[in-house]
Every structure is written in structure tokens, then in C-alpha cells.
Amino acid sequence: MDARPETPEPVDRLCHIADVHFWTVERNPLRLLNKRFLGNLNVLLRRRREYRTEIVDAYADHVAELAFPIVLQTGDLTSTALDDEFLRAARFLRRLRDLGPDVIAIPGNHDVYTFESVRKRRIARHLDGLIPADDLPARRTLPGGTPLILVPTVRPNILSSRGEVDADTVAKTRALVEAAPDPLIVAGHYPLLTTTHGYATSWSRRLIGADRLRDALGATGKRILYVCGHVHRFSYEQDDRWPNLQHLSTAALVQRRPRQQTDGAFTEIHAIPDGFRVFQHVRAAAWSRTEAAPRPHVPDAT
Numbered sequence: 219m220d221a222r223p224e225t226p227e228p229v230d231r232l233c234h235i236a237d238v239h240f241w242t243v244e245r246n247p248l249r250l251l252n253k254r255f256l257g258n259l260n261v262l263l264r265r266r267r268e269y270r271t272e273i274v275d276a277y278a279d280h281v282a283e284l285a286f287p288i289v290l291q292t293g294d295l296t297s298t299a300l301d302d303e304f305l306r307a308a309r310f311l312r313r314l315r316d317l318g319p320d321v322i323a324i325p326g327n328h329d330v331y332t333f334e335s336v337r338k339r340r341i342a343r344h345l346d347g348l349i350p351a352d353d354l355p356a357r358r359t360l361p362g363g364t365p366l367i368l369v370p371t372v373r374p375n376i377l378s379s380r381g382e383v384d385a386d387t388v389a390k391t392r393a394l395v396e397a398a399p400d401p402l403i404v405a406g407h408y409p410l411l412t413t414t415h416g417y418a419t420s421w422s423r424r425l426i427g428a429d430r431l432r433d434a435l436g437a438t439g440k441r442i443l444y445v446c447g448h449v450h451r452f453s454y455e456q457d458d459r460w461p462n463l464q465h466l467s468t469a470a471l472v473q474r475r476p477r478q479q480t481d482g483a484f485t486e487i488h489a490i491p492d493g494f495r496v497f498q499h500v501r502a503a504a505w506s507r508t509e510a511a512p513r514p515h516v517p518d519a520t
């Protein structure tokens with residue numbers, strides 16, 4: 219049950235989807251002579267059972283029925299950045315866009331999984347017109363006027379799954395935020411908090427420079443919702459250092475979680491004049507929608 223009535227009317231209403239992870243089992247040994255060996259193993263052991271990408275069109279239909287003007291996709295459309303995975307990702311996003319919502323997409327670390335995939339500009343070739351053509355960070359404006367700042371956080375790695383936001387990107391992001399009216403949304407692939415009530419990240423999966431970006435956003439004094447994926451878990455927290463900053467991560471769109479008996483999730487975000495409202499959509503036997511309140515962030519010891 220929703221905790222509050224539906225008023226006031228949101229200024230902007232958007233759908234956040236994350237971590238679709240289209241996957242392919244690679245059988246050509248020559249294409250496994252890099253990090254893809256690990257990714258392929260992961261697909262064989264887990265992903266093909268958990269990530270039911272065959273139901274993604276039905277989920278897109280459901281999102282379209284809810285008439286969101288905007289769908290924000292924060293990366294990890296693929297598993298090992300192969301052409302076949304990108305072809306399916308592009309088809310999914312174009313189909314979704316044809317159903318109504320405007321789609322804004324940024325890459326995740328799996329979309330730049332190997333140095334080879336980056337060298338071949340695979341993401342730019344397949345997602346032309348779907349990912350920003352301009353350099354990130356960049357600002358978009360949602361139909362109701364809410365600013366959305368897109369932050370680049372991903373890079374290829376030899377083995378780990380680390381992301382990075384360098385000092386120059388932090389400074390540019392801060393300048394974009396300072397020039398924008400608030401409340402505003404900032405989106406990246408990686409979370410800025412390492413541990414929340416919803417997830418805990420290991421060292422090898424974290425964002426280098428996360429704290430620097432977090433403090434830069436907080437210091438602007440603007441009311442900000444930082445939105446990410448990567449952790450495959452829902453989490454909505456109030457920053458303990460910065461009263462003007464909230465953090466939202468969205469669960470993976472088509473992930474089956476047998477213990478929870480759920481088959482996927484996405485998040486509905488309302489920008490309202492004095493901040494944000496967040497609604498969790500979860501698929502069990504049917505879709506449910508529940509408003510979430512931000513939980514106070516408890517800093518971890520690491």
C-alpha cells in the first residue's frame with residue numbers, strides 16, 4: 219500500500235531500469251583469451267538461469283502501459299560486450315522507445331567489458347542514437363523541467379569490475395549541478411555508497427572516486443537524487459553527511475531471485491517541487507507497486 223496520497227502531481231515522472239544483462243554463451247575459444255573467459259564462466263554458471271532476458275519484451279510492454287514519458291537505463295545491458303548481446307540490447311531499447319517513452323541510456327561496466335570491445339567501439343556502433351553522442355558528463359532536461367545529469371563511471375579492466383570517476387569528471391559534474399535548478403537527478407552506473415541496507419559491495423566492484431563525487435554533489439547544497447544500478451538490489455537512502463543528497467539503486471530488470479520468489483523489478487521516480495518520491499515495482503506472481511521512504515544511511519567501517 220502506498221503510504222501517502224498521490225498528490226501533489228509530480229513535476230516529472232520517470233521509470234528507472236537497470237542491469238538487463240543480455241547474455242551469450244561464447245563458444246569460440248579465440249574470443250575467450252581475455253576477461254571474457256571469466257564473464258563466459260559467469261554466464262554458464264549463473265546468468266543464464268537468473269537473467270531471463272526472454273521475458274524482457276513483456277516487461278517493456280508493462281512499462282509502456284504505465285505511460286512513463288521517460289525511461290532511464292543506467293547500464294549493463296550486456297554481459298560480456300559481444301555484438302550479439304548489443305544487437306539484442308539495441309532491439310529492446312528501440313522497441314521500448316517505439317512503444318512511447320523517450321529512452322535515456324548510459325553504459326555499465328559490462329558494456330565496456332573488454333579492452334577489445336572498447337577498441338572496436340562496439341557500444342557506440344550498436345547503440346547509436348540510444349546512448350548520448352556528446353561527451354559525459356552531460357545535462358538533459360526532463361519534460362517537466364527537472365534536470366538530469368549523466369555521469370560517466372565505467373572503464374574496462376583486466377580482471378576486476380571497478381569503475382572510476384576522475385577529478386576532472388567530478389569538477390565538470392559539479393559545475394553542471396551548480397548551474398542547474400533543483401531538485402535534480404544525477405545518474406551513473408556505480409553507487410556512491412559502498413554498503414547500504416540493500417547491498418554490500420566488495421572492493422573489486424567499487425567505484426574509484428565515489429567519495430569525491432559524493433562530497434562534490436553534497437557541497438552544492440542542491441537537492442539531489444543520485445540514481446544507479448550495478449548492485450542489482452533496490453536501495454533508497456538518505457546521505458548521512460549531506461542532508462540534500464539521497465541515493466537510489468534499482469534491482470536488475472529481469473533477475474529471478476528464487477528465495478524472494480521474484481522475477482524482476484524497476485523503479486518509478488517522481489520529481490516533485492520539494493524533492494522526490496520513489497516507488498518500487500516488483501514482479502512476483504504479478505507486478506506490485508510500493509512507495510519507499512529513504513532509510514538513514516549508516517556509514518560502514520571500510
Ligand SMILES: [Fe+2]
Pocket residue numbers: 294326327328407447448449
Ligand atoms: Fe555493473
Ligand SMILES: [Fe+2]
Pocket residue numbers: 237239294326328448449450
Ligand atoms: Fe550489472
